[in-house]
Amino acid sequence: MKKSVLLGICASLLVGVSAFTPVQAQQPSANLMASGLVGKLEGPELILDASKWPKTFGEAPELAELVKAGKLPPVKDRIPAEPLVMKPLSEVGKYGGTWRRGFLGPGDWENGNRLNASDKLLFWDPTGTKIVPSVAKSWEQSADGKVIRVNLRKGMKWSDGAPFTADDFVFWFEDLYSNKDIVSAPIADMSPGGKPGKVVKVDENTVEFQFENPHFLFVDFLAGDTLIGGGQSVRQSQGTTYGAYAPKHYLKQFLPKYSSEAQVNEKAKAEGFENWVKMLHFKKDWSFNTELPTLGPWKTTRPINTPTWVLERNPYYWAVDSAGNQLPYIDKVVLTLAEDSEVINLRAIGGNYDMQERHISLSKLPVILENQQKGGYKVHLDLALHGSDTTLFINQSFKADPEVAKWLTNADFRRALSMGIDRNQLNDTFWLGIGTPGSVAPSVQMPQSPGKEYRDKYSTLDIAKANQLLDGIGLTKKDAEGYRVRTDNGERLRIQVQAVKALLPWPQQAEMIGEQWRKIGIQADVREMERTLATTRTRNNEHQIMVWTNGGTELLYLFPRHAIPVDPTEAYMAPEFATWYASNGAQGRAPTDPQMLKIYDLFKSASGQREAGDRDKTAQEIWKILVDQQYAIGTVGESPAQFGVRIVSTKLGNIPARACIAQHCRTPSSSHAETWYFKQ
Amino acid sequence: MPQTPMVDHPDHEAGRSPSATSPLLSVRGLKTYFKLDEGIVRAVDGVSFDLFAGRTLGIVGESGCGKSISARSILGIVDRPGKIEGGEIWLQQESEDSPAIDLLQLPHEGAEMRAIRGKEIALVFQEPMASFSHYYTIGNQIMEAILLHSTASDAAARARAIELLGMVGVPNPERRVDEYPFQLSGGLRQRVMMAMALACDPRILIADEPTTALDVTTQAQVLNLLQRIQKERGLSVILITHDMGVVAEMADDVVVMYLGRAVEKGPVDEIFHDPKHPYTQALLRSIPSIMAKPRTKLATIEGSIPHPFARPSGCPFHPRCPDAIKGLCDVTEPPTHALRPDRAVSCFLYGDAS
């Protein structure tokens, strides 16, 4: 790293934090303060100063037994020389207990993945505002942004006791990621400016990611819920093979390179797989394969594809509490299958779960609160930081119906639609008044927020103004029932709104919005759809308006797909543009809208901006355009609707009053569940 | 008038003259009503008749006149909602010394009454096809009656069943005993029915339209069989039929019923030769005769049987009666006139009014 300026760990790379005020400053509505359900964002504190680290280590009694029996090395040999040291939120906990949780079957893989999210290289602190070490001890970025060096923990081990080294990174990069049979195309995270980067071993405990173009966002990516930074548990399960490392000592036996294709295929056949690729996808999936070495606090002992997904402590987990006790405190996590989320809610209310925030629905809050005593739990409301739980994405590349397309791509039309929505009504009905009405822009507390005025711009009910805008663009004629008519054939102008019953009762909300639009003479046809169908349709560019959340956009660069059309997987705003963007113009269709083009330019420029503050400013510019153009119409956000209703057994200790609800926080993992314990 | 076969029997006329001995079965003022939502149907409304030992009593009338219900009333097996509302049914006990018992005084479902059913009084039913269950062999259904009323072993009961089948003229009884009713012809079924009725050596056999469903040849065979058995065993038979020809051939005494009442009764010869009641007269007129001139219209009774709920007042027959007396027959019920001890008619044309 000759030319590069090595930067200290925490000193200057507090990405995206500069303008971030601690969240205590955030003012939830008076209702919420009165309810006492929203607390302070908090969590365990990382002790990074090696001099304050404990010198002796403790371990769970059951592990001590194993050590005594000679089946496990002593704890000091299992813990790395440079462990992650955490000061638990309230007190040093006790070992033991089973964390009961509900899940919905193998499709609900994120339920367990998120508990293990500390297997990311870098992570966020409990407030979701600061990048902190996790698997990696520290990181450095070169001044030109082309090289990012990651320092591993000396003596760190996989859950089977094998050493975790730089070779595992190289193995991932060369043998998995670069193998077209396994990963068919490079990912954007690893290819700034379309030029693929590489992973290089410096020494046993040092790895470098090297790029041809500056990639200043890469550290954020490593910390974010991205394909490169998500960690092994989520990124190497369910058929995907991302993340940045993989257990070479275990997985190499399934690769042709280390024997022969015939041999691995034979092995696959013998185990009942069609071919070695299928076998590999199974073997590297922590939720299916109980033998797979992992890095998370718990490892699967009973796979996800059974009625009970059981996770048990990783005896080689590399984090300890401030007293030197190896984490996690809780022995086991048992996720029991429920056939339906309604059952999960009912069981949670019945006190059958120790901590459950996933699948808990906000609309049940009164019932949940009512049963607190009986169920032996406490309710926490965690407010999200993104702008809008229910967002109307208006398809800018729609073309099936030119007349409709003409209006969807008309900014005044979109602004009118936005001003025709009575967000307070939505908030009262579906968010119990807890949410905050506004545009798609993130909470003003976020560094990338363009400011309060952009939360409100075009986002308050103004029927007169909306009608005026619609009249102004030529939609003046109305039919007998007062609906505006198409300019091509005089029939009523019908706008299709596609909604899925998922996170929130979006179809019902869309119906309410459609009703509100009657006042501005717009007929909305709400189409309730099954999720697969809806996403397939959007990828085929068949939808006009899609209702979805814009969750994840609180940090624009880490999860841009809900804000701007860059990822064809989920490009509700413009599938064709996203394809165009992702393929560097090879496929799809280029936008002609100058504002949209400007957004792309700004977005691309961020990767080359060295200072976090500059990148935030760019993001603010993007948000300003997004709000001004209303490509996506925000309704109500900053609410606990998405994983924000947390039901926690009164028996659990070290539970934060408020947890970070955001894509990058991997809720609930940034609160470090490994420091929770049963008080008994 | 064809002679009754009983005439051949010397003891019969002499020793068991109806007037001489007390009747074996004596029905007095039997009333069986059906209480329905729409009203009461008086299916049997004060019927009296006597059955003498070894004789055949024919009960005739159009369908729905209460013949079959009378028969079932005797056995106490009237279906709900039918109920015996009054009357007496005296059965002479087996030994002449014991007093007769009133069957209606016995508890319906009691063991005594059940011991009489099948054992003392047996029933041969009008539809041989439907009178058997299809789910059991005929042997099973015959043996059941035997086993119910005796202490016979299964093997003995089976032997008895085969014997009975042979007796009623079923060919190959050893094989047939294991067959199901639907495997038999109509005639055979009626014979089996007979065998079943005779299983416990009853004293009285009630034959309810035994030949209605059969063709003419089979009909004759079955009637012959009935006669033969009666002769062999000295059975007393109540023969219920609408067929005057059968009555003439088989019965010693006749009861004519109309709408639940016995309108006329008497020895068979007198009924046929000197019918008193206009209804009896009409019935006899409607018998086709080979003597009749070809192409003459068969006489029918005017009108049809009234609906049970719309029973006419006064004499129930008055709307169809050619001799009805206005202001009398349609108002008052005619009393029963005993013309002789064994002859009675209930009509205003006789007695005081005549």
Added chain:
Amino acid sequence: MLAYIARRAVLAILTMAAISVFAFIIIQLPPGDFVDAYIANLSASGSSVSMEEAKSLRALYGLDQPIYVQYMKWMSRVLVGDFGESMEWHRPVAEVIGDRLWLTIVLSLSALLLTWGIALPIGIYSAVRQYSALDYLFTSISFIGLAVPNFLLALVIMYFSFVLFGANVGGLFSSEFDLAPWSVAKVWDLVKHLPLPAVILALAGTAQLIRIMRANLLDELRKPYVVTARAKGMPEARVIWKYPVRAALNPFASTIAYLFPYLVSGSIIISLVLSLPTVGPLLLKALIAQDMFLAGTIVLLLGVMTVIGTFISDLVLMWVDPRIRFQMD
């Protein structure tokens, strides 16, 4: 008789073949395929799937081949007892279905037995004591049972059993037995959990059967052979049980055939509401996830179970009804 059974057996096999085609068509009907569903799920949990990847995934699962080829491949495996691998569960289909099939059968059979156990005595009572107070009561209850959608009933019962008794909600096992291998204690646990879903499931069928039984028996009671039997001097109870009840029972044998698929279908909704580990919710999820081998196998198995049910009820019918037995000669 043997010829008859053979003919029925051949027909049953042909029906099964037709069902397999049908099952395959049904699961292909919804637009999109497993990869679409998979991408939808992945994207909802924050992942991305590129076009190239989708393509290679399709190839991996053989979804790029024509449908008839996929069908033939599937059938050639099914015929040797291999139902393929579930795409979503990453396990052999047979293993995924595993206990669920038995639990479905246990549940449906208990519902069937319950249906009969309740419907027969009540039907007989209602017919024998026609127009009595209890007859009216039973008839009314059975009609209401017929009219209340059972999913609604399941939900309401579940909620109130929770509110009133704090009962553990749904499922067929207590949590401590969920993981345990089969044992006497686990079976007993299952027995304790069965009644509620079985009753809910049985309700509509019971109502229907009471009505059938009552009507049949009323018909039979009017028949002359009953009079014959009574005239023999048989006690009334024996008369009724030996003759008309036997005859009225006859159609019940044939109800096995239609009641079973009905119960299995019914169990899908109820299992979903009550969170029962039967094939119902699995099928629903498999259909939604377009996990075609899993969905196809379940539909196929359910169809085959029905065909077998029909076949058995034919045999039972033949056994109980001598008319059929002797006319088949």
Added chain:
Amino acid sequence: MSSGSISTPKPTQTAEDRFAVATQWQLTWWRFRKHKLAVASGIIVIAFYVIVVLADFLAYADPHATDSKRSHIPPQDIHFFDNGVFKPYVYGLTQKRDLRTFKLSYQPSLDRKVYLAFYTEGYSYNFLGLFPSNKHLVGLVDARPEDGIFILGTDLVGRDLWSRIMVATRISLTIGLAGVTVSLFLGILLGGMSAVYGGIVDTVIQRVIEILRSMPTIPLWMGLAAALPNSWSVIQVYFAITIIISFLGWTDLARVVRGKFLALRSEDFVTAAELAGASQYRIIFTHMLPSFLSHIIAATSLALPAMIISETSLSFLGLGLRPPAISWGILLQDAQNIETLALAPWLLTAAVPVILVILAFNFLGDGLRDAADPYG
């Protein structure tokens, strides 16, 4: 002989004649009339079909109109007498959300009576899709925009349940009727063909019936329902669902028809007609069909509840009709969650018409069947 007086019902000469000459239809009707419960059920069914026609008139609030200020209003008391005079009124309501429990509650403002009026003007609709109208059976006079009648309460988004049930009745009952019509057509056609042609036709049709009956219904429906093009309008989906539901319904009817046909073929009057040289077509349509029409009517009235339950189940699973269509199944789907049971149990009243109509159709069908064939 007995001479007890007779007290039978009044003998009428006409009654006698009537029975003698009554046609099959008259007999059926008379027998049916005796079945009190069936008659009552018939009246209920008719009442429901009156709702089908007059749904919008009987509704008093726009079934689609949402308002958060009306979210989860419990069924409201209607006061009929004001100071002893018949003058129905309701109290104005004030919404309040408890900030600790997050529950909504409504207090009647006792000082503000809002009077009801009959045949008033309300939201606009097209009567039978033909005549625009805004007349409704009841409405409020001099009401503020926030006032309303809430006989059965409101749902989460503040839509009036009574009005929604009225409109849902229209869809659910016509879908049932349409489904039965299609089933009937298929059933008579295929059942008849099966019986008339026999042989290979019979075998094939019987096989198809057996296969269809062997398929578990839910996946079949799911498959078919999921295959509906998403671009279809509510109306198109509505008809498609009808056809899907009747897709299985016809098998029962086909069996009945086939059985009856076969039974009738051996009847004397059919033989007579055949001997008289009547064409097969003529025999079927002038001799056979009428003689079991009554059975078909009975079978139909028994098939209808099954159709209605099917629609309800399908919609409940989210596979049938979807909002903004309003059907019973959709109303029940709204009620299928814990918060409804706990916070707004009145939404379950949407099940009442379902239960009522199914009961009514069952009793009606039973009555009709008994009347059509007292021995069958």
